[in-house]
Every structure is written in C-alpha cells, then in structure tokens.
Amino acid sequence: MTDITNVTVFGTGVLGSQIIMQAAYHGKTVTGYDISDDLLAELPDRWEWMRGYYRRDLADFDEAKFDAAIGSIRTTTDIAEAVADADLVIEAIPENLDLKKQVWAQIGAHAPEKTIFTTNTSTLRPSDFAADTGRPEKFLALHFANLVWRYNTGEVMVTPQTDKKYFDAVLEFAGEIGLVAVPIHKETPGYLLNSLLVPWLNAGAALYVNGVANPADIDNVWRTATNSPHGPFQVFDTVGFNVAANISRASGDPTRIKFADMLQKGIDAGKAGLGDGQGFYRYDSEGNVVEPVEDWNLD
Incomplete structure (x- = not known):
C-alpha cells in the first residue's frame, strides 16, 4: 500500500473528471x-453521466460508494490551495506544450516537497x-x-530523469485505483x-477528409472485416472531439488540421462525442449507438 492518499487532478474535462472519479471511488481524497x-x-452533470456507465459496466458497482465519492471530492480554481497537501498531482490539461510548461511551473512552485508529479499527456514527450x-x-x-472505469489501463512511463522509487510508487498507486498498471521503461510519445x-x-480520418467514404461506412468495413467492436x-x-482536434492541430499535418477544422463544427454545436450524446453517431442514455449522424456524410 502506498502513502498516496491526497490526489490533485488538474483539468476537469472529459478525461480529467473521469480520473477524479476513478481515484475518489477507490477511496482517495481528491481535489479537482x-x-x-x-x-x-459542470462536474455534477458529469458525475451523473458516469454513474450510468459505472452501473452498466461494473459488476460490483456500489451506489453508496459512488455517492460517497461524489461527496468527498473538493474543487478549486486556486493552484496553491489545490496542491497544499497533495501526495500526487495528475495533470490532464489540453495538449499544448507552452500551457503545460506554464502550469507545471506554478504547480512546482506551490506543491510541498512530498508531492509526486504525473502527466496524462497523450502525445507530448513528458521530458520536454x-x-x-x-x-x-x-x-x-x-x-x-x-x-x-471500463478501459482501465494505467500506463506508467518514466522520463530519463525519473527516480525509480517514484516509478514504482506510481505503478502501485495505479493498481490501488482499479487500473491495470502497465510499466513503460523508456519514454516514447x-x-x-x-x-x-x-x-x-x-488513417480513418484521412479516408474521410480526402472524400473516399463516409464515417459510418469506414467504421462498418473495419468492424466487419476484423470482428472489432x-x-x-x-x-x-x-x-x-476536443481532444482529437487539439492533437490533430498540433501535428502540423495539413490533412489532420483539416480534420480538426471539421471536428470544430461539432464542438461549436455542442455535439462533440459520446459525452454529449452525439458526435459522428447519436447515442442513447446508456451510450449505445442509435444511428449515424447523416450531416457528416460526404456530399
């Protein structure tokens, strides 16, 4: 058992809010x-959205435990307050290197000596x-x-400067909050x-951007030919869409930037994926596909 009890999560969007709940549901004291x-x-609505999925996806789901988790979560807009007693910080802010540098400098200036720092960055090199x-x-x-809660991998990756004892501690912590801890011994974006x-x-996005086929047809051939869900x-x-658009724009690739601009239309309309009940597909209250959204079809 680690000494990591107090966890602070920076960023309360789609994934940040899920990280907060995952840690709180497994008994950690969490500040968002x-x-x-x-x-x-917006978080109360996110908790209720997650509740339906936890109930559906977890055979041992405990309603009272979920309610207790909600009641235990603290939130703040003050960085110093957020990290005042943090054993571990998990950063889940947008994929922008300058923004991450700025925020981490502030976290580092205010966090106590005991705090371990982790990033959830999807595409950037942590060592940068x-x-x-x-x-x-x-x-x-x-x-x-x-x-x-469902796709519960916890990829724990070092940088060239990471002390092994903190790598080991975060691997153990990942297991404590219900993740399958996956050690990555060499940094790779x-x-x-x-x-x-x-x-x-x-590859899928490029087929669509280049006018080859509609999203639902691209998905259909993949599912049918590979038996993938x-x-x-x-x-x-x-x-x-927000995460996908940010990553696509940061790539510098013209095709991916065009795809990001297409996604932006969904973002601006408040239909940015499963969390909104609609993206490329419409979803029911349990997250099941109802039908493709024809507005995405090629002319």
Whole structure:
C-alpha cells in the first residue's frame, strides 16, 4: 500500500473528471482544479453521466460508494490551495506544450516537497516539460484511457530523469485505483496504447477528409472485416472531439488540421462525442449507438 492518499487532478474535462472519479471511488481524497468556476460547475452533470456507465459496466458497482465519492471530492480554481497537501498531482490539461510548461511551473512552485508529479499527456514527450516542474526526478507519466472505469489501463512511463522509487510508487498507486498498471521503461510519445491507436485513427480520418467514404461506412468495413467492436469514428466519439482536434492541430499535418477544422463544427454545436450524446453517431442514455449522424456524410 502506498502513502498516496491526497490526489490533485488538474483539468476537469472529459478525461480529467473521469480520473477524479476513478481515484475518489477507490477511496482517495481528491481535489479537482480548473481555471474557472463555470467549468467546475459542470462536474455534477458529469458525475451523473458516469454513474450510468459505472452501473452498466461494473459488476460490483456500489451506489453508496459512488455517492460517497461524489461527496468527498473538493474543487478549486486556486493552484496553491489545490496542491497544499497533495501526495500526487495528475495533470490532464489540453495538449499544448507552452500551457503545460506554464502550469507545471506554478504547480512546482506551490506543491510541498512530498508531492509526486504525473502527466496524462497523450502525445507530448513528458521530458520536454519535466524541468519546468522544478523536480524532474519526481516527475513521470500516468496515462489513462477514456472511459477509465471500463478501459482501465494505467500506463506508467518514466522520463530519463525519473527516480525509480517514484516509478514504482506510481505503478502501485495505479493498481490501488482499479487500473491495470502497465510499466513503460523508456519514454516514447504516445505510450503503448496511442502508439498503436493514433496511426489507425489518422488513417480513418484521412479516408474521410480526402472524400473516399463516409464515417459510418469506414467504421462498418473495419468492424466487419476484423470482428472489432468499434471503428475509428466511434473511437473519435469516445475520445471526444476536443481532444482529437487539439492533437490533430498540433501535428502540423495539413490533412489532420483539416480534420480538426471539421471536428470544430461539432464542438461549436455542442455535439462533440459520446459525452454529449452525439458526435459522428447519436447515442442513447446508456451510450449505445442509435444511428449515424447523416450531416457528416460526404456530399
């Protein structure tokens, strides 16, 4: 059992809120930080959205335990308050290197000496902003998959400067909050999961952007020919358009940037994936596909 009891999560969006609940549901004392009270005010709706999925996906789901988790979660817009007693910080803010550098410098300036630092970055190299924390030997990556309670991998990845004892501690912590801890001994952008997943998603996006086929047809051929449960555009819905658009824009690739601009239309309409009940597909209250959204079809 680790000494990691007090956990602070930076970023309360689609994945950040799931990380908060995952840790709180497994008995950790969790503080969620975000930049505005308006963003924090969205969390009660996220808890109720998650409740339905926890109930559906977890055979041993405990309603009272979920309620207790909600009641235990603290939130703040003050960085110093957020990290005042943190044993572990998990950063889940947008995939922007300059923003991560800025936020980590502030976290490092306010966190107590005991705090271990982790990033959930999906595509950036943690070592590119490790120095900004002020304690790179205590800094590493802890990467979560979307729908954390169901797809419960916890990829724990070192940087060249990470002290092994903190690597071991975070691996154990991952197990304590219900994750399958996956050790990654050498830093690589994308970890194991995204190193496999992102090229596949990009291939699907390119077929659509280049006018080859509609999203639902691309998904259908993949599911039928491979017996996989989901095609790439269903995965884009699960990941959420905001995350996918940020990663695509940061790539610098013209095709991926065009795809990000297409996703932005869904974001602006408030239909940015499974969490909104609609993305490339419409979903029922339990997250099952109802039908493809024809507005995404090619002309």
